Amino acid sequence: MSIEIEGKSYETDEEGYLANLSDWSHELAEAMARMDGCDLTDNHWEVVNFLREYYEEYQIAPAVRVLTKAIGKRLGKDKGNSKYLYELFPYGPAKQACKYAGLPKPTGCV
Amino acid sequence: MSEPDSQAGGTVKKFLYINRRAPHGSNYAQEGLEVALIGAAFDQDVAMAFLDDGVFQLKSNQDTAEIGTKNFSATYRALGDYDVKKVYVERESLESRGIGEDELMPLVYEDEDDDWEEKPLISVVDEAELREIIDQADVILNF
Amino acid sequence: MSAILHTVNKSPFEKNSLATCLRLSLPGSHILLIEDGVYAAIRGGSMSDDLKRAMSDRTVSVLGPDLRARGITEDGLVDGVGVVGYDGFVHLAAESSKVQSWM
Numbered sequence: 001m002s003i004e005i006e007g008k009s010y011e012t013d014e015e016g017y018l019a020n021l022s023d024w025s026h027e028l029a030e031a032m033a034r035m036d037g038c039d040l041t042d043n044h045w046e047v048v049n050f051l052r053e054y055y056e057e058y059q060i061a062p063a064v065r066v067l068t069k070a071i072g073k074r075l076g077k078d079k080g081n082s083k084y085l086y087e088l089f090p091y092g093p094a095k096q097a098c099k100y101a102g103l104p105k106p107t108g109c110v
Numbered sequence: 111m112s113e114p115d116s117q118a119g120g121t122v123k124k125f126l127y128i129n130r131r132a133p134h135g136s137n138y139a140q141e142g143l144e145v146a147l148i149g150a151a152f153d154q155d156v157a158m159a160f161l162d163d164g165v166f167q168l169k170s171n172q173d174t175a176e177i178g179t180k181n182f183s184a185t186y187r188a189l190g191d192y193d194v195k196k197v198y199v200e201r202e203s204l205e206s207r208g209i210g211e212d213e214l215m216p217l218v219y220e221d222e223d224d225d226w227e228e229k230p231l232i233s234v235v236d237e238a239e240l241r242e243i244i245d246q247a248d249v250i251l252n253f
Numbered sequence: 254m255s256a257i258l259h260t261v262n263k264s265p266f267e268k269n270s271l272a273t274c275l276r277l278s279l280p281g282s283h284i285l286l287i288e289d290g291v292y293a294a295i296r297g298g299s300m301s302d303d304l305k306r307a308m309s310d311r312t313v314s315v316l317g318p319d320l321r322a323r324g325i326t327e328d329g330l331v332d333g334v335g336v337v338g339y340d341g342f343v344h345l346a347a348e349s350s351k352v353q354s355w356m
Contacts, residue, residue: 058188059180063151066191073226107147132264134322135289163264166292169324176318183324207266208298213324 005031017099024052024102032100036091040100044088050074051101061106064094124155126247129164133183134174139167140182142253147185150192157196158189159243164253165203168214168232183215190219190231197231200240256282258349261290262356265300270355275303280310283345285337287316291323294334301331308333316342 001016002009005028011019016032018024029048033040040048050071054062062070064082072080079085085093094106127146131138150156160168172183189197197217204211217231235243244250259278265271271293274284284307286294293300294315304313314335320327327336337345346352 057184058191059182059184060147060188062188062191063147065151066188069222070191073220073222107144107151132267132289132292132323134319135262135264163266163289163292166264166323171326172322172324174322177322179322206299207292208295208301208329 003028003031003035015099015105017105018102021055021102029100029102036096038089038096044097044100046075046079047071047085047088047093047097048101051097051103055101055103061098061101061103062094063106064092067094067097067106122153122155123248124157124246125149126244126250127156127158128244128250128252129158129160129167130162131167131253132163133167133169133172134177134179138253139164140180142251143167143182143185145251145253146194147188147192150189150194156192156194157198157243157247158194159198159200159240161200161203161240163203163207165199165207165209165214168197168199168217169209170213170215186215186217189217193219195219195231196233198233198235198240198243201234201236204234256349258282258345258352259284260352260354261286261293262288262354264289265293271300272303274353274355275307278307278311282311283349284311284313285316285342285345286313286319287342288319291315291319291325294330295325296329296331298331304331304334314341314345 001012001014003012010023010028013019030040051061054070068080068082068085071085089096098104098106127142129139129142133139146156146158168186172181174181199214211234214232218228219231220226220228257278259274259282261271261274261284263270271290278284293304307313312335313333314337315330317336317338320336
């Protein structure tokens with residue numbers, strides 16, 4: 001599978017996760033979100049950027065419970081809860097946000 | 111698998127992951143770590159024991175840039191985020207390999223209920239303590 | 254020009270590849286520890302004395318990239334053990350009559 005934007009093609013796995021981390025760009029994240037019918041707001045970007053930093057540091061995409069707790073620590077308890085995160089990413093915060101962040105599917109996700 | 115699976119009511123079993131392999135010569139270490147994290151994400155009670163060449167997995171300052179593999183040693187630092195709070199390292203294995211306790215990665219977990227205070231994750235245990243730890247696990251997985 | 258280059262890529266704590274290499278290598282030969290073989294060269298480890306004995310008539314070195322991947326510093330090695338890069342490995346191999354890999 002692959003995603004096409006502006007005439008360029010990017011390889012993905014069968015669920016739409018980027019095959020190569022280094023292919024990622026803001027434009028690509030926005031294109032992937034649009035395909036899911038989702039417009040990325042600042043609140044979305046906060047989570048996406050957080051995930052990219054988390055991966056950079058730990059070489060792993062966190063499971064949803066871990067993400068929720070870590071967001072709570074970083075951005076406050078009003079954002080570190082599943083209600084807030086599921087509203088932003090209805091397909092599952094870790095799964096969906098990791099996809100837009102260009103990361104593999106989270107470890108501990110099935 | 112030492113117990114029947116017929117426990118209703120969500121009894122949490124104690125899982126012990128025994129890691130005995132060096133990190134970069136084979137995939138065992140990386141896969142063991144991933145399986146332990148997945149288990150922890152599903153709220154298992156997860157403990158990890160590092161012995162024999164497994165103690166090398168926790169050596170600080172691993173840098174795989176030149177050998178062109180993923181530096182998954184960074185991922186051990188996520189164990190605390192996954193609520194793994196028991197990481198045992200066998201003293202005898204460290205000693206015979208010339209590795210000091212202070213040469214292990216300083217793994218910590220942040221205690222949510224204590225203003226995110228960082229607390230150490232690793233306990234160096236001797237053979238006798240490790241025997242008890244193994245004895246008390248409900249399920250043991252080997253990597 | 255005629256000596257053999259012996260390489261060992263297994264941890265001495267898991268396999269006897271290094272022990273066999275030390276038994277069966279001739280004086281004047283070169284022993285290069287690579288991959289998990291580099292763990293043998295940690296100062297204070299239980300292979301230290303065997304390596305020191307071997308270095309009375311053979312040379313021993315380790316591959317730097319494999320050392321750094323495992324978080325071992327050069328100043329933490331058994332005294333007398335040298336460190337080479339990939340270029341040094343190639344050089345050693347080219348200078349030797351043949352390469353024996355103890356796996």
